[in-house]
Amino acid sequence: MVPGGVMRLSFAVLHGLPRLLLLTTALGVAFLTGCGEQGTSSEAVGPGASSASSDFKRDDGKLNVATTIAPLTSIILNVGGSRIHLRGLIPDGVDSHTYEPRPSDAEILSRADLLIMNGAHLEGTTEALAKTNLKDPKKIYRLAEATLSGDDPETGFLYDFSFPKEGGAPNPHLWMDPLYAMKYADLTRQWLSENDPKNADYYRANYEKFAAVLRQLDEAIRKDQLTVPTANRKLLTYHDSWAYWAREYGWTVIGAVQPSDFSEPSAKEVADLIGQIKRERVPAVFGSEVFPSKTLQAIAKEGGATFEDQLSDDAPPGDVRDVRHTYLGMLVEDMQIMFKRLGGSAIEVSKVPVANTATD
Ligand SMILES: [Zn+2]
Incomplete structure (x- = not known):
């Protein structure tokens, strides 16, 4: 039983x-x-539960769904709830762009029914591993490619500083835009339902609940951002993960410090950035725990901007036992940090419930 x-x-x-x-x-x-x-501890996930860690060893008829980074794990958990086994392969706080899969990932993938990944060249090595290890190599689903196509700067994939067109890989960070996250959740609903039709109604009900909170988050961002002085609605970050978010809400990404090969910037690039911060009177520059950079700190100081190192695009706040350890928790905390640092407030965003919405 x-x-x-x-x-x-x-x-x-x-x-x-x-x-x-x-x-x-x-x-x-x-x-x-x-x-x-x-x-089993392998199934133990906290109330935030973006780090679902099933080993897929339980043979109880539920779909074994593998995914990659924590924000996607959280989105998929909100849709799949208790009726799937879920495993996020890329650990929190690890740079997903350069992640090298472990031997145990191959073993896990050999028991997975499907892999839902971001795509857009984010998880190349994991994808290669999945192609040789997944029970059915056709069951690799790419969220980004199912959400966007082409390179129209208004509606398609974006290429920029860290993800230049000549490199061939677009900026992959679609999930930082809550409306794309909603699309990701709907695609997940569709793919889970195709593979597990008997639970299609359950997945749909979960999707509707999650989408309602994402809509609330989207509206809260639109209201709160108006409290940020217009001249401050521009972002200079270390890691280039805000392109789609900025397009959605009409902000400007004036630069990303991290070069496209994920190394540290050159002396000339550093000098240029300092000049840009001064010219454009950028009040704050943003880093993240995943990409610690003394260079960014120095750039901020030289340019007369404050430095904030807590923005996150991969790792939700807190640990797996923390109720904020979700996609929603990550976005809400990012908005609070960003808006306050740039002279605004985050009153509406702070009202958004951050816990997972799926119920049994
Ligand atoms: Zn990234």
Whole structure:
């Protein structure tokens, strides 16, 4: 039998539901039915749960869904909820652009029914591994390519400083735009339903709940950004991950410090950036924990801007037990940091619930 008590326990923790009641019930059921199986640590995910880490060893008929980075893991969990096993292959806080898969990733992929990845050349090595190890190599799904096509600067893929056209790989960070995240969730709903039609209604209901919060987030960003002085609505970041977000909300990305080969910028590039910060009176420059850069800090200081190193595009805040450890939590925290540092407020954004929305 399915160890219902244990499953419900992890699911209650997962979704931050009225926990005391559910925990009591779940423990009671587990105790009464004497189900021997304990929740394995491989399935243990926190209330934020963007780091789902199933090893796909449970043979209970649920889809085994592999994915790559934490924001995607969170988006997929919001749609798949308790009816899929989910594994995010690229650990939090690791640079996804240069990630080298581990041998254990091949083993995990050999048990996966499908791989949902960002695409747009973000996870090249993982994709190569999936092609040789996935049970059915046709079951590789690319979110970015299913969302955008072409290179129309208004509607297509974007090429820029760190992702120049001659390099052939567009800027892959579509997920930083909540409306593209909604599209990603809808594609996930579609792909899960195709592979598991009996749960199609469940996936749809979960999608609707998640999309409602994404809509709230989108509207909150549109309101709060008006509190940022117009002249400050420009971004200089270390890692070039805000291109689609900026296009959506009408901001300007004036530069990214990290060159396209992910090395540190040259002395000339540094001098140019300092001049640009001074000329354009950029109040703050942004880095992230994943890409620590003393250079960026020095550039900010020289240019007379404040330096903020906590923006994130890969790693949600907190650890897996933290309710903010979700895609929504990451975006809300980024907006709070960005808007406040640039002279605005984040009142509406702060009202957006950040916990996972899927329920059993
Ligand atoms: Zn990135």
